[in-house]
Structure formats: C-alpha cells, structure tokens
Amino acid sequence: MISTENPSPITMELKPKPCPEMLILDRQKFDLTLKCPAIEVPAQQCTHIIKSLDRNHLFSQLQHKPRLVQPCLHDASRKLILLNEKQQIYVEDDNIVRRTVDVKLTYENWSASQVIRAILPASIDDTEVISGFEIVGHIAHLNLKECHKPYKSVIGQVILDKNPSIKTVVNKLSSIHTEYRFFDMELLAGEDNFITTAIEHKLKFCMDFSKLYWNSRLGTEHKRIVDLIPPGSTVLDMFCGIGPFALPLAKKHCYVHANDLNPESYKYLNKNIQINKIKTEYIKTYNQDGREFVRNFSGQTDYVLMNLPASATQFLDVFSGLYSKREAKLKPPTVFCYHFADIDNPEALSTEAVSEELGCNVEPEEVHLVRKTAPKTWMTCVRFVVPESVLYSENQCKKQRLS
Numbered sequence: 001m002i003s004t005e006n007p008s009p010i011t012m013e014l015k016p017k018p019c020p021e022m023l024i025l026d027r028q029k030f031d032l033t034l035k036c037p038a039i040e041v042p043a044q045q046c047t048h049i050i051k052s053l054d055r056n057h058l059f060s061q062l063q064h065k066p067r068l069v070q071p072c073l074h075d076a077s078r079k080l081i082l083l084n085e086k087q088q089i090y091v092e093d094d095n096i097v098r099r100t101v102d103v104k105l106t107y108e109n110w111s112a113s114q115v116i117r118a119i120l121p122a123s124i125d126d127t128e129v130i131s132g133f134e135i136v137g138h139i140a141h142l143n144l145k146e147c148h149k150p151y152k153s154v155i156g157q158v159i160l161d162k163n164p165s166i167k168t169v170v171n172k173l174s175s176i177h178t179e180y181r182f183f184d185m186e187l188l189a190g191e192d193n194f195i196t197t198a199i200e201h202k203l204k205f206c207m208d209f210s211k212l213y214w215n216s217r218l219g220t221e222h223k224r225i226v227d228l229i230p231p232g233s234t235v236l237d238m239f240c241g242i243g244p245f246a247l248p249l250a251k252k253h254c255y256v257h258a259n260d261l262n263p264e265s266y267k268y269l270n271k272n273i274q275i276n277k278i279k280t281e282y283i284k285t286y287n288q289d290g291r292e293f294v295r296n297f298s299g300q301t302d303y304v305l306m307n308l309p310a311s312a313t314q315f316l317d318v319f320s321g322l323y324s325k326r327e328a329k330l331k332p333p334t335v336f337c338y339h340f341a342d343i344d345n346p347e348a349l350s351t352e353a354v355s356e357e358l359g360c361n362v363e364p365e366e367v368h369l370v371r372k373t374a375p376k377t378w379m380t381c382v383r384f385v386v387p388e389s390v391l392y393s394e395n396q397c398k399k400q401r402l403s
Contacts, residue, residue: 014062015118016110022119023150025157027107030115034105037083040072040097046079049096053081062109070101112162119154120147130155134216137196138167139209142188156188167191170209180262181239181308182213200244201226203251203276207242211264214242221370221381222248225305225336229254233302236333238290238315242268245305247276250283259286259293291318298326301333309338309379316357323391332391337382338370346378354382358390 016030041049046069072078080101091098107115117129124147134141140159144152156169168190172183194210200219207214222244229235231253240246242265246258250273260266266287273283286293294304295318306312316337323330341349347367355362362384370379 015114016105017118018122019118020121022154025154030105030107030110030118032105034103035100036103038070038080038099038101039083039091040078040080040099042095043077043079045095046081050081053083062105062111064109066103066105066109070103107161112158115158115162116151116155119151119158133159135166136198136207136209136214136216138165138191139194139196140166140169141185141209142169142171144171152188156190160189168193168196170194180212180264181310182211182262185210201248203247203272205242205244205247205268205272206275207268208264212242212262212268213265214244217371218244224368225381226252229303234300235303235305236294236297236301237305237307238293239306239308239312240269241265241307243272245307246283247272247278250278251276253282256283257286257293257297258283259288259290261287261289263287290315294318295322300330302331304333304335306335306337309340312337313339313353313357316354319358319386319390320395321391321393324394330391332386332388334365334383334385337384339380339382340373341378341380343372343376343378346380350380350382354384358387360387360389362387 016032019026019029022029039049050068066082068082070080070082072080080099082101082103110118113129117126120129128145128147130142130144130148133143140163142155142159144155148155152171156171159169160166169188170185171188172185194208196207196209198205198207198214198216200216201223205214225245226248229249232255233249234255235246235249235257237246237249237256237258240258240260241262242260243258246256246269250256258269260269266285269285273280273285288296290306290308306315308315316335319335337354339350339353341347341353346369350367351362351364354364362382364382364384366381366383368381368383370381373379
C-alpha cells in the first residue's frame with residue numbers, strides 16, 4: 001500500500017516571521033500559512049496508515065503542533081495526513097492520493113523562545129535570546145540584559161502566555177538591598193502577587209519573594225550539604241534565609257540553630273517550620289546579626305553554614321578567639337563557607353580568601369564548585385575545620401554588623 005524511507009534530517013528551521021521592535025504584543029503578527037505535503041486516505045484506514053509512517057513529521061519543532069490528521073473538506077469519508085516534507089513515500093494504492101494543503105500556524109503554535117527571537121532585533125545574538133528562567137511557585141523570575149529592556153513588557157507577556165502555571169513574571173533589578181541582601185525586582189506581566197510557595201525535597205517553603213532571597217537553582221546544593229551532615233549534629237546556620245538547609249537538617253534530627261538578620265526571612269522561617277511540622281526540639285530560630293549569633297552560642301558546635309557568598313568570608317573573623325574564654329575544651333567546628341571566585345582558578349582563590357580572613361593558611365577538606373553565576377564567576381563552597389590556633393587566639397573579633 002505505502003512504503004517509506006527514513007526521513008532525512010530537517011534542515012529548514014520552522015520559525016515565525018520576524019517582528020522586530022514590537023513593544024506591544026500583537027499575537028496576529030505570528031500567523032503563518034505553510035504549504036504542506038499530505039496524503040488523502042480513506043477514513044477507516046487512517047490509523048493503520050499512520051502507524052506505518054515515521055512520526056518525525058514537519059511540525060516536530062513546534063510547541064503545540066497542528067493536528068496530524070486533518071478533515072478532507074470535499075469528502076467526509078476521507079482524511080488528510082500531514083507529512084514531513086523530507087519523508088519519501090511510495091504510494092501503491094489508488095485510494096491514496098498525494099495532496100498539498102495549506103496549514104495555518106498561529107501564535108499558539110510557537111514556543112516562548114521562538115516568539116521572543118522574532119521580536120528581538122537581528123543584531124541581538126541567538127545566545128542572548130531568553131530560553132530559560134527561574135520558577136518559584138507561580139512566579140517566573142527573569143534576569144534581563146540591557147538589550148532586552150525595551151521589550152521587557154512583551155517578553156513578560158509571552159512567558160505568561162506560554163506557561164499556564166505562571167501567574168506573575170518579574171525581572172531582577174541590578175540594585176540589591178544592602179542590609180538584608182535581596183534583589184529588588186519589577187513586575188513585567190501578570191498578577192502583582194509575590195506571596196508564593198516553593199517545594200524542595202518534599203518540603204514546602206512559603207515566602208514573600210519580593211522581600212527575601214530564594215534561589216530554586218540551589219536545590220541540589222542544599223541536598224548535598226544535608227546529606228553530608230549526620231543526624232545528631234549541632235549546626236549553626238548563620239544566614240539561613242527561610243530554611244532550605246535548616247529545615248531538612250532538623251527533619252533528619254540534627255540540632256539546628258537557624259539565624260537570619262532579615263525580619264521577613266525570620267518570619268517565614270518560623271512559618272515554614274509550622275507548615276512542615278518540624279519538631280521544635282530540633283530547631284531554634286534567631287533574628288540577629290551573624291557575628292552576634294555565633295558569639296552568643298555557648299555549646300558544642302559541629303558544623304557552621306555560611307551561605308552568603310557575596311560576603312561570607314568577611315564574617316570569618318568571628319572565629320578568632322571564639323573559644324578563648326570558655327572553660328571546657330570544645331571540638332573545632334567544620335565550616336561550609338560560600339564564596340564568589342573568578343573562573344580561572346576558583347578553588348585556589350576561594351581558599352586564599354578564607355585564609356586571608358582567618359589570618360592563617362587553611363587546608364580545606366574540599367572546595368566544591370556549586371554553579372556558574374556569571375560567565376566569569378563561580379559560586380564555591382569551602383569546607384574546612386577551623387584551626388584551634390584561631391579559636392583559642394587572644395585576639396577576639398571586634399567587628400560588628402556589616403553595612
């Protein structure tokens with residue numbers, strides 16, 4: 001009846017017509033009519049014939065494909081099967097007829113990246129077309145470059161249209177809240193609602209995304225650290241945010257002391273403890289400056305988490321003389337200190353930054369490369385045991401809160 005050869009790779013890129021300089025979204029501009037090869041077949045044979053064909057048809061590049069089977073307008077007893085233009089078909093049945101049909105594609109057929117590419121000027125390189133973004137609950141979080149700014153409202157609307165679960169689209173601004181270390185943001189499209197819930201490793205994290213720091217891309221790092229720390233350990237989380245380390249550690253029965261200076265982070269940390277039914281015997285919360293928090297803790301500390309990569313190393317001086325006036329001999333804690341380092345030699349540069357702040361050469365147990373945060377920047381995690389020479393030094397830390 002029909003014999004086929006495997007289709008050649010499709011070399012033609014299916015994409016909407018360019019619509020540069022579009023500052024207000026006009027969905028009708030993305031309509032496109034294609035001449036598409038098809039075969040007209042008896043309706044009752046349609047399913048059998050489709051199974052004999054290669055499914056890699058012309059529309060594999062589309063987010064929402066036109067229906068593979070179309071009605072035959074001149075004969076209700078027959079159907080049209082759309083084909084890949086590269087598929088070689090040999091028809092040996094008089095009931096099967098080759099056709100060329102018009103297929104209309106609309107805005108709904110194109111992916112977000114295809115639409116955004118069409119509205120951006122040709123001068124903007126394909127590598128700078130937005131293809132991904134962070135999702136936090138119902139919020140899409142973009143980090144637009146300067147070249148995207150004139151089209152930000154259209155981009156926001158496209159993201160909203162193409163992702164049914166997204167209700168709010170925001171863009172991170174370059175300014176950062178100095179004291180509480182979170183980025184300001186602007187609403188691009190959708191609801192002006194920043195109260196959302198993220199789910200990470202079976203825990204729920206409720207937050208006001210506009211008033212605190214959360215990064216869904218760090219989920220793997222959160223799990224890595226939680227897996228490294230054994231149950232029963234005492235952990236100080238100096239900059240805990242809303243608890244991505246603290247809650248899963250407490251859930252595995254570590255004794256966690258979780259601190260954050262930001263009142264909003266502190267509020268949602270406590271709310272998340274309740275939401276996830278974390279036993280309070282395993283977690284205590286604090287709303288203090290990081291140095292004050294560490295200095296005021298008097299018991300044995302097994303691990304200290306310092307997840308504030310932009311400035312965590314500047315807090316390392318808190319360990320200087322920390323144990324000098326304590327009568328009991330305490331075991332030195334293991335520290336996980338996060339840092340931003342140049343891409344050329346991030347391990348050595350991160351180790352150097354830690355050693356410089358502690359005033360001695362530190363030999364890390366590990367320098368873990370967490371993720372690239374910019375083309376030339378790595379976020380690292382330096383794991384090391386605080387030297388006793390630092391903890392029992394007579395030179396106690398005198399610094400106060402960073403501005």
